[in-house]
Every structure is written in structure tokens, then in C-alpha cells.
Amino acid sequence: MIGYVVRRLLSICVTFFVVSVLLFVMMHAIPGGPFDAVEMPLDPAIVAKIMAQYGLEQPLYVQYLKYMWGVLHFDFGIPYQSPGETVLELLGRAWVPSLVLGGLGVLIGAPLGIALGLVAALRRNSWVDYLASAISTLGLTIPVFVTSMLLIMVFAVWLNWLPASGWGEPKKWILPIIAYAAIPLATYARYTRSAMLDTLNKPFVTVLRAKGLSERKIIFQHVLRNSAIPMVTVFLPMFIGTATGSIFVEAMFRVPGLGAYFVSSIETRDYPLEMALVLMITVMFCLAYFLADIAYALLNPRIRLGGRPSK
């Protein structure tokens, strides 16, 4: 187990290195630099001076090594788009809306989804079941920005109950949270339902019933525990879905979060910000994978991490 953890952490470091090189090269290969404004062309001499100030005229590998040296010291540089603060300070600010909205979305959506999936599985072919199927199909197929647009049209434009966009007062949070919640709600409703049905059809449940155990005990002591394993594996796609969704939710609701900065950093060739964001996301995803695997192993006694194929 410890060997496995060490191996995984090492592989995260390797991934981090590969992604950072790829990204650095790719980013600089994107046509256009941060300081060639089309509307107000600057004097080439001034551009050269600014470029020199940021070290952009040096060979790429020198820039890369300098950058990585900084990263090792938690120095991610200064964002071109707001030179008054460091990248870290900007990210520290941008984290808040993304974490609050995304976090609340998952905290509300996931339990609701699990509950919906449970009821759907226990009351198969009832109206709850059909509702759960409809919600999970819609939630999993329709892109987030479409959901967001429909939410805005209904609640902000036609009913005029809630503000359509912005950040600040909690009233403005409601619609983006609902938009965020759609993904975990749909994912968990679908997978809880199928995991429960899978377990309920296993012979050991029939044996428990034959033993005369009450249905409540069967569900809570046996079925739920055995259904938890597939539900853990779903955490990962859901997490990725939510993180990706934040780009659209924040663009749609004009929230100044990580997703919004990600888009603007690409548009404005804000290299330091872009690098920092992508590296942070990579580490986050690797850790999410890692934690999901560990949780999976802890829940399932039959899985031995990194072990030899069992006979």
C-alpha cells in the first residue's frame, strides 16, 4: 500500500513535468504575443523593451527553466492582465467564487442525486423512476451552458425572480449553483440507480430475504454498502465535469472565477496565468484520480492496489 502511494505520487510528478513542458511549448506556439495589440500598435522598440522586461526574448528552454525554478518556490510570476498583483494573489481571489459555487453545487446536487437514484431503484417503474431517468438523461447530455441559458431565460428573463448574472450578494448565487448542481445530480441519480439495481439482483440479497431479514435492514446494512463502490468511481467523471463546467457557468453568469480567468488568459496570451491555471488543474485532477483509487480500494476488500493479478 505504501509502495503504491509512493509510486502514484511519483507518477503525478512525471505527469506534472510532461504537462508543463507540453503546455509551455504549445502556449508559446500559439500565434500572437501578449503585447501585439491590434487597435493601438505599440512602437516596436517599446514592445521589445517590455518583452525584455518579462524575459520573453530569451530562448524558450531558458524561459522554461526560469519559470519552473520559480514554480518550485511558489513563484508563478505576474499576470500580464493585472500587473498590480502576483499570479498567486489573483488565483487566491479567483478561487473563492469557483469554490463556493461549484462546491455548493456538488454538495447540493450529489446527495439529491443519490436520494433520487435510491428512490428510483426501490420504486422501479414508478413515476419517481421515470423522473429520475429523465433528469439524469437531460443532465448528462445537455451542455452546461444550455442548461444555464434555459435557467436564465425562465427565472431571470420571464419570471424575473432572480438576477441573471454577477457575483457578490448570495441571491446572485442561486442560478449558477443550480446549473452546477445539474451535473452531480444527474450523474449520481443514474449511477446510484444502476448500482442499487445491480446489487438488489445479486443472489446474496435473495438469501438475506429468505433468511427473513427486514427489507429496511437489507437495504441499509447490505445493499447500500455494496452499491457504494460504483458510486465512488463516478466521483471522478463528475469532478471533471464540474471543473470543466465552471468555464461555461462562469462565462454564462459573468462570475469572476477560475474558469473565467482560464478563458481570458488564453484569449489575451497571459502566459504566467495560463501556466499556473493549467498546472493547478493538472495536479488537482491527478490527486482526484489518486484519491478515487484509494477510496475504491478501501471500500472494496477484493481490490489490492498495484497487486499482482489475483487468481
Place this chain on the structure above:
Amino acid sequence: MTQDTSVIQASAPLETVGDLPAPRNPMYYAWRRFGANKAAVTSGAILAIIVLMAILAPLITPTSYEEQKFLTDNLAFPSASHWFGVDELGRDFYTRIVYGARISLSIGFVAAAFSVVIGLPLGALAGFYGGATDWFIMRVIEIFSVVPPLLAALLLAALAGGGFGSIVLIAALFGWVQVCLLVRGQVMAFRNREFIRASQALGAPPLFIIFRHLIPNSISPVIVGFVQAIPMAMMLEAGLSFLGVGIEPPTPSWGQMINIGISFMFFYWHLAVFPTLALAITVLATTLFGDGLRDALDPTLKG
């Protein structure tokens, strides 16, 4: 002394067909199952209508998609003459929605086709040869699974500068993984089947086995992978166009129209609602159709 020997004396009668039904290709049963799935058949019908509309676009629309013919009716609401109203540049919005289907569907289908072109041979190789080949292909796939497709696509689209071709390539770049995994799984399951061994015993070279046995037996996962890649590519295109790095105006794309629609939604709802509904319906129909095909062809592919 045992009694089994006496049983063995029984003679082998010539087996006859009798009144068996007509020979059935294994695919026949899949079609029967598909036909029984109402949601999938309905989605298929809706998808067929959308495809027809896209193909017949010039015949069923009043103008071309970029003609600013109705500047005097700028932003007009839906009416008998403009079913979906007029957009902010004086173009018939119904026309633009219909042409948007062309973009969405063609990107979906072409990208899915490319996904199969990349994923099928790689999956077959990984599944058939295993070992180092498989290890290498799986590591490549691992990299693709750590990087969320949309974020990478966003970077790549900024790099390639948007446009039809680069969107298709980006979608295929992420779409092949699923096809590859499906085909690999199928090939691995079949690689050690005895009919493969029998073919080897007859002297068949690896390519003969791959093309004559393994790929025909992978037809189900390939169809499933293809159909599931379509909505993925459509959503990717819409997402990128929504963020402004996809299809360039004036070519109509639903994602792009939704983005413009946000600015007008409080006063000119039609600019926001129609592209949103068009995209939602198309993606939903394609996904349900694909799920239906998957369940009909091979329920074990459900993942």
C-alpha cells in the same frame, strides 16, 4: 469394465434442417432489440428529420444564411414570414438555425468518422498484440484521460485558430480514445477465442486474423463508439464556438449564436431560445439514439 462404451456404439444420424426458420445474421437480433426500444426509435426519427433538414437546407429556407436581407426588420420577433424572427444583423434566424444544423451534424459525423479511423486500428493492435504495444497505447490514452478534453481543446483551438477543420481534428483527437478502448476490449475478449487459434492453426497470418475475424467481430463496439462520438463532437464544437474559439462568423454555429443570444436575451428572447433548443434537441436525440444502438448491439458495452 465400464458401460460408456455401449453408448458410443450409437450411430450418427444425418442431421437435417427440418422446419427451422430462415438463417439469421447475428445482427438481425440487434435490430429487433433496437426496434423494441421506443425512446431510441423516436430519437432516431428526430435525428433523421434534422439530418434531412440539414441536407435540404437550401430548399427549405428563404434566403442564404449570411444575406442581410432584412435589415429593416432587425431583431424582429418570430412571425409568419420569419418563423424564428430576424437576428441583430438583419438575417433570417430560421435560415441560420437550419444551416447551424449543417455545421453541427457535419462536425459530429466527420469527427466521429476520424475517431473510428484512429481508434479502430490502434484498439485492434493494442488488443491483439498486447505487451509493449498495448502498454504504449494505454499510456497515451492515460495522458488523454488526465487532461480534461474541453480545457485542452480550448488551448488547441486557440493554437489552431478555430475553423471547421481544426474543430474536427480536435474532436477526433479526443473522440478516438473511447473507440480505441471499446475495440481493444472486444479484441482482447476475442483474441483467445478458439476460432482465432483455429485460424492460426490453419496458417493464417496476423493481418488476415485481424481483418477477417477480429474487426468484423468488433463491428458492434465500432458502431457504438462512432455514434457516441457524434454528440461529443457536437458539444465540443458548440462549447468552443460559445467561447469564441470555434466556428468563425458568419458561418452559423449554434454555440456561437447562444453566446450572442446572451447579450439580447432580456429583450429579444428568440435569439437565445432557438439556438439553445436546437442544440439541446439534437444532442439529446443523438445520445439517446446511440444509447439505444449500444443496448441493442451489446448491452455489456454499457459503461
Place this chain on the structure above:
Amino acid sequence: MSPVLELRNIRKSFELGRGFGSLFRAAPPPVVAVDGVSLSVLPRKVLGLVGESGSGKSTCGLMAMRLLDVTSGEIFVNGTDITRMEPAQLKPLRKQMQIVFQDSYSSLDPMMTLSQIVAEPFVIHDMYTHQERSEIVGDLFEKVGLDRSYRSRYPHELSGGQRQRISIARALALKPKILVADEPTSALDVSVKAQVINLLHDLQEEMGLSILFISHELSVIRSLADEIAVMHRGRIVEQAPTETIFQNAQHPYTQSLLNAIPSLDPRKRSRRTFMSAEDIFAKIPTVSRGDVVIAENVPTTDPQLVNVSEDHKVEAIVQG
């Protein structure tokens, strides 16, 4: 009479956990599936190879067909060493040797019609015109007792016995001289089993086949085989003409296999007891050096195969 198929001291060990990723961790020791087996199949004779599942008998069959590479040892077909032949060199030899597998369902490509399956050998070896193929396939159908009208059907529309007939038709399409039958009847119902065995028997006489018949059922082997080799844990423990094995089995493992054959006569029913590998090892016969012919005269305390009579070999511990 020189053998048509000869295995000389073949060994097969499987390395576990030796993927590309295992560069970083220690691999477990290899598993020895076949541990120095020598067998000869004589022209027009049937050699039965019997043993429990996992004894390595099917691995021997696969290696004889070069479907699996040997770890060491040699394989001869009609006196030619085929052990290290390249696939291209091997291809013409494939016409002489064919195999029938146990699982009739997975032996047939589900996406192909029966006539396509039976015609596959001709496609691979580029033989005959389309017309001729169709005619020969029809003849093959009749030869294995299937109506010609089955040719456009798919494997899933047949019964297990019918599918096994198709496997046999495909194996015999190239008119081979050697057939490896890898448990061809083990998955079949008793009545169907008898039909397939009769078919193999008839075809063997008609085509002059030499068969290596692999099975875990002694009773099935008895009806076909001229000679029987008993395999246990990757080694041959006893080998003798069929009736000798049934009348005068010497090795404890052979005896336990014989005891396992169900009998209808209650007086002859023995109490069937499970014998562990240790039990068997403890009962291995002991012979004194002067009484037997030993292939290699090496002093060893390990059991070795010795001739107790001219055509009867038994694994025994040699003393003295």
C-alpha cells in the same frame, strides 16, 4: 514405424506479471505447465493423453501445433524439426496437421456462415476456385453428417454437437495426416458425445489419420485410443497400450483416475476418495535398478519414467 508427430522433452513455463510495467517490481517465479514431456504419435494410430484440468495436457496440444512456443525441447513432424520454424515455412506444413478444440461455440467465428467457416482453410491457402470450394464444402458437410442446406446458417443456430461437426469439417478440409483433438467431446451431452466420437473414429479409419486425443475422461479415450499417456502436473506419469492401462495400472494417479470412472455395477463401485498431490507422491512405486530399463542412467532420488515392460512406462523412484 517412425512417428508422424513427436514431442521430445518439451517444457513450457509461463512468466507471470511480466508486463512492460513490471520493470519496477519483482516478478513472481514462473509457473511450469509442462515439465519435460516426450510423446510419439504413430501413423494411423490414436494416442490418448489424459489428465485432470491444469495438468498441462492442452498446453502440450497447443505446442504440438506450434500455437504456443516451447520453452525448451523439440517438435518433429514426419521427422522434420518444426520447433523454431518461421510462420512462412510452417504454413505448408499446416496442411498436414490440424486441431479441434473443446469449446464448439468459441471455435466458430459468430459473424461467419458455416460455409465461410469450412471454406476458410481454402482461403488461407488460396486453393480452388469459388465453384470448387462450394462443391468441396458441401461434400465436407456430408462427410461430418450435416445436411448441405446448413451452409448459409450461423453458428448460433446450431446445437453443440452440430457445431463440433463443423469444427471437424474445417480441420479436415485440407486433408491433414495429423489431428490434435483437444477435448473435443468434453462440453457435449453424453449421447451427442458418442456421435462425435463415432464420427472421429470413422474419419480416422477413412482418412488414415493419426490423432493426439486429449481428454480428461478415460472412458472416452478408451473407445478411441490405441495407446494412453497419463499426465499429472506437467509430467507423463504412465504410458502404455490402452488395455494395459485399464488392466494393469501401476501409478497411483492412474489408479485414482480409473477409480473415478462411474460404474453401473454397485458391487464394483469403489469408494471414491480424493487424492492430493502429496498422497500420490507418497504412493509412487519403487523399483530396483536391475528390474527396469532406464533411459538415462543418472543417479537421482526424484521419480523418473522407467520401462516396466517393453511398452509400459511408469514414473517410479529407482533404488539401488
